[in-house]
Amino acid sequence: xxxxxxxxxxxxxxxxxxxxxxxxxxxxxxxxxxxxxxxxxxxxxxxxxxxxxxxxxxxxxxxxxxxxxxxxxxxxxxxxxxxxxxxxxxxxxxxxxxxxxxxxxxxxxxxxxxxxxxxxxxxxxxxxxxxxxxxxxxxxxxxxxxxxxxxxxxxxxxxxxxxxxxxxxxxxxxxxxxxxxxxxxxxxxxxxxxxxxxxxxxxxxxxxxxxxxxxxxxxxxxxxxxxxxxxxxxxxxxxxxxxxxxxxxxxxxxxxxxxxxxxxxxxxxxxxxxxxxxxxxxxxxxxxxxxxxxxxxxxxxxxxxxxxxxxxxxxxxxxxxxxxxxxxxxxxxxxxxxxxxxxxxxxxxxxxxxxxxxxxxxxxxxxxxxxxxxxxxxxxxxxxxxxxxxxxxxxxxxxxxxxxxxxxxxxxxx
Amino acid sequence: xxxxxxxxxxxxxxxxxxxxxxxxxxxxxxxxxxxxxxxxxxxxxxxxxxxxxxxxxxxxxxxxxxxxxxxxxxxxxxxxxxxxxxxxxxxxxxxxxxxxxxxxxxxxxxxxxxxxxxxxxxxxxxxxxxxxxxxxxxxxxxxxxxxxxxxxxxxxxxxxxxxxxxxxxxxxxxxxxxxxxxxxxxxxxxxxxxxxxxxxxxxxxxxxxxxxxxxxxxxxxxxxxxxxxxxxxxxxxxxxxxxxxxxxxxxxxxxxxxxxxxxxxxxxxxxxxxxxxxxxxxxxxxxxxxxxxxxxxxxxxxxxxxxxxxx
Numbered sequence: 026x027x028x029x030x031x032x033x034x035x036x037x038x039x040x041x042x043x044x045x046x047x048x049x050x051x052x053x054x055x056x057x058x059x060x061x062x063x064x065x066x067x068x069x070x071x072x073x074x075x076x077x078x079x080x081x082x083x084x085x086x087x088x089x090x091x092x093x094x095x096x097x098x099x100x101x102x103x104x105x106x107x108x109x110x111x112x113x114x115x116x117x118x119x120x121x122x123x124x125x126x127x128x129x130x131x132x133x134x135x136x137x138x139x140x141x142x143x144x145x146x147x148x149x150x151x152x153x154x155x156x157x158x159x160x161x162x163x164x165x166x167x168x169x170x171x172x173x174x175x176x177x178x179x180x181x182x183x184x185x186x187x188x189x190x191x192x193x194x195x196x197x198x199x200x201x202x203x204x205x206x207x208x209x210x211x212x213x214x215x216x217x218x219x220x221x222x223x224x225x226x227x228x229x230x231x232x233x234x235x236x237x238x239x240x241x242x243x244x245x246x247x248x249x250x251x252x253x254x255x256x257x258x259x260x261x262x263x264x265x266x267x268x269x270x271x272x273x274x275x276x277x278x279x280x281x282x283x284x285x286x287x288x289x290x291x292x293x294x295x296x297x298x299x300x301x302x303x304x305x306x307x308x309x310x311x312x313x314x315x316x317x318x319x320x321x322x323x324x325x326x327x328x329x330x331x332x333x334x335x336x337x338x339x340x341x342x343x344x345x346x347x348x349x350x351x352x353x354x355x356x357x358x359x360x361x362x363x364x365x366x367x368x369x370x371x372x373x374x375x376x377x378x379x380x381x382x383x384x385x386x387x388x389x390x391x392x393x394x395x396x397x398x399x400x401x402x403x404x405x406x407x408x409x410x411x412x413x414x415x416x417x418x419x420x421x422x423x424x425x426x427x428x429x430x431x432x433x434x435x436x437x438x439x
Numbered sequence: 440x441x442x443x444x445x446x447x448x449x450x451x452x453x454x455x456x457x458x459x460x461x462x463x464x465x466x467x468x469x470x471x472x473x474x475x476x477x478x479x480x481x482x483x484x485x486x487x488x489x490x491x492x493x494x495x496x497x498x499x500x501x502x503x504x505x506x507x508x509x510x511x512x513x514x515x516x517x518x519x520x521x522x523x524x525x526x527x528x529x530x531x532x533x534x535x536x537x538x539x540x541x542x543x544x545x546x547x548x549x550x551x552x553x554x555x556x557x558x559x560x561x562x563x564x565x566x567x568x569x570x571x572x573x574x575x576x577x578x579x580x581x582x583x584x585x586x587x588x589x590x591x592x593x594x595x596x597x598x599x600x601x602x603x604x605x606x607x608x609x610x611x612x613x614x615x616x617x618x619x620x621x622x623x624x625x626x627x628x629x630x631x632x633x634x635x636x637x638x639x640x641x642x643x644x645x646x647x648x649x650x651x652x653x654x655x656x657x658x659x660x661x662x663x664x665x666x667x668x669x670x671x672x673x674x675x676x677x678x679x680x681x682x683x684x685x686x687x688x689x690x691x692x693x694x695x696x697x698x699x700x701x702x703x704x705x706x707x708x709x710x711x712x713x714x715x716x717x718x719x720x721x722x723x724x725x726x727x728x729x730x731x732x733x734x735x736x737x738x739x740x741x742x743x744x745x746x747x748x749x750x
Contacts, residue, residue, distance in 0.1 A: 084505040
């Protein structure tokens with residue numbers, strides 16, 4: 026994968042930019058209109074919450090045309106018809122593919138436990154696939170998808186968005202180059218206040234729409250919230266946990282549900298370091314974020330924003346003089362700004378604070394670029410399987426009350 | 440008991456008061472409506488880099504940008520009210536806010552004529568392509584209160600679509616939207632101000648917005664009278680103390696209450712809207728010839744936060 030941020034002497038580049046002739050070309054991630062280099066015709070499978078979010082982002086890609094979409098829920102099809110002007114709606118993926126055999130790619134946004142069939146069907150029909158995360162609800166389905174992706178010869182990207190996020194890519198380059206030195210511990214949280222219940226007038230529709238609360242198929246908070254974060258931390262550190270313990274309960278929404286609304290998990294790594302993960306549906310404090318604490322500093326990530334907190338004895342880099350800083354009680358964070366050097370040279374450093382698009386946009390952009398520009402896939406089916414497998418282990422530990430060991434075979438695609 | 444749900448968005452607190460039979464279903468529907476408000480916040484937040492408004496600003500001077508239907512509809516309302524109000528409502532005040540120091544440190548190009556950047560003709564909407572175009576670099580949408588009203592309209596649509604018809608919604612206590620009245624009542628009563636004798640609006644399937652010239656003193660540019668800007672004079676308005684508008688939609692009510700405080704005449708809004716103005720701090724005036732949704736007693740209201748009285 027090409028990494029714009031891992032190169033090097035930031036001080037030299039920044040100083041040259043600040044004093045020299047400034048180019049007025051904005052960094053790619055700030056570009057108002059992405060350039061893919063080729064036209065793409067895509068179909069959207071599933072137009073619920075995530076499908077709607079995808080629809081909103083697709084409008085930003087001039088070279089991408091949403092040709093068709095499908096969903097088994099009639100009301101959602103009706104709602105999508107208003108948003109997807111010019112595209113045609115279908116009740117099934119098969120009908121959509123039959124009517125539009127010339128689609129280049131499918132974006133899969135069905136419920137997690139219904140990823141396998143559209144992925145396999147799409148790959149069999151020679152379509153590139155973007156599949157929302159987590160990859161599936163069971164390791165068997167994950168492996169089936171991975172096997173299909175391996176033989177199809179098409180681009181397959183799992184929707185773990187951290188890997189495409191410019192702020193996260195920059196933060197990772199810092200961590201990987203030793204800016205915080207040895208990682209001692211990690212923590213992550215995903216806090217929101219929402220019952221996770223979708224209104225439905227009849228029992229059949231209720232079961233279909235409230236799959237996140239169905240203990241038969243859901244991966245719970247670990248899958249729907251945690252997997253994205255597990256993937257980020259695996260990607261940053263290059264290591265996977267070997268054991269997981271989890272606990273939790275129904276503490277916020279005592280409405281007859283059987284799926285925990287508050288969860289804590291402890292993931293232990295081979296070197297003894299740990300990741301502490303917390304999630305709840307009953308409190309929003311500090312939202313979603315990840316923390317990596319090292320001997321020379323701490324990286325705090327919050328999807329559209331990121332900060333580096335340095336220990337007092339950490340060496341000072343020249344570029345820090347120009348850095349944007351933010352105070353958090355007793356700690357001062359250096360704001361992580363993708364392509365800061367280029368922005369600083371144009372006096373536009375603050376324009377880089379907070380990404381100009383939601384994380385989903387970057388996931389889609391990298392997927393499209395993998396198709397049209399032959400760029401490396403940022404999160405393959407195999408990588409998607411590994412993060413999903415960890416989430417499955419967390420959920421298993423939670424529902425059984427038993428710690429789960431994680432072997433290499435558990436994370437293997439075969 | 441009514442169910443109350445709330446969320447933070449657009450720098451304020453949105454609250455839904457819902458009545459119905461099953462609380463878990465009411466909550467589920469209410470959360471869907473709050474989600475709609477959060478989506479609206481994500482789209483229309485002029486302060487956030489990843490909003491649709493910021494995206495449009497980055498694309499200013501370039502080709503049209505395809506929009507979601509909600510944003511497109513809202514911009515159509517903006518353009519319509521801007522024309523009807525003779526420019527006293529203006530959705531393109533971003534550059535002026537920068538100039539007055541009410542936004543970030545971004546400097547305007549001194550060569551750029553502010554009047555050109557604020558000209559609503561520079562916001563071109565294409566209904567066929569569902570797209571918008573800001574024709575000059577530097578143009579910037581700032582939807583202010585109308586975004587809040589539009590978010591309430593969208594939330595109300597979710598409630599109705601999901602079968603919840605008895606509800607009152609408000610955003611930041613300055614905009615309220617009523618559906619069916621509470622059980623046993625003819626209307627939702629909304630009090631315009633904290634005083635005992637403050638005016639009251641009676642709302643059924645209608646929205647109320649109150650704009651006040653002095654409600655955010657802390658954010659005023661030095662020497663100015665109001666955070667509501669008079670686009671024709673490029674400064675805070677001195678026209679009215681406050682204005683209250685009842686309209687079929689919250690977005691329309693918000694746009695017109697802003698326009699009235701900014702300087703338009705009570706004769707400018709289309710017929711059918713209820714208007715109440717506060718020229719001085721101790722008097723409220725009903726606009727003649729307008730439907731009367733208000734009950735007024737002598738009062739000395741100077742600040743107009745709303746107090747909802749649901750049951």
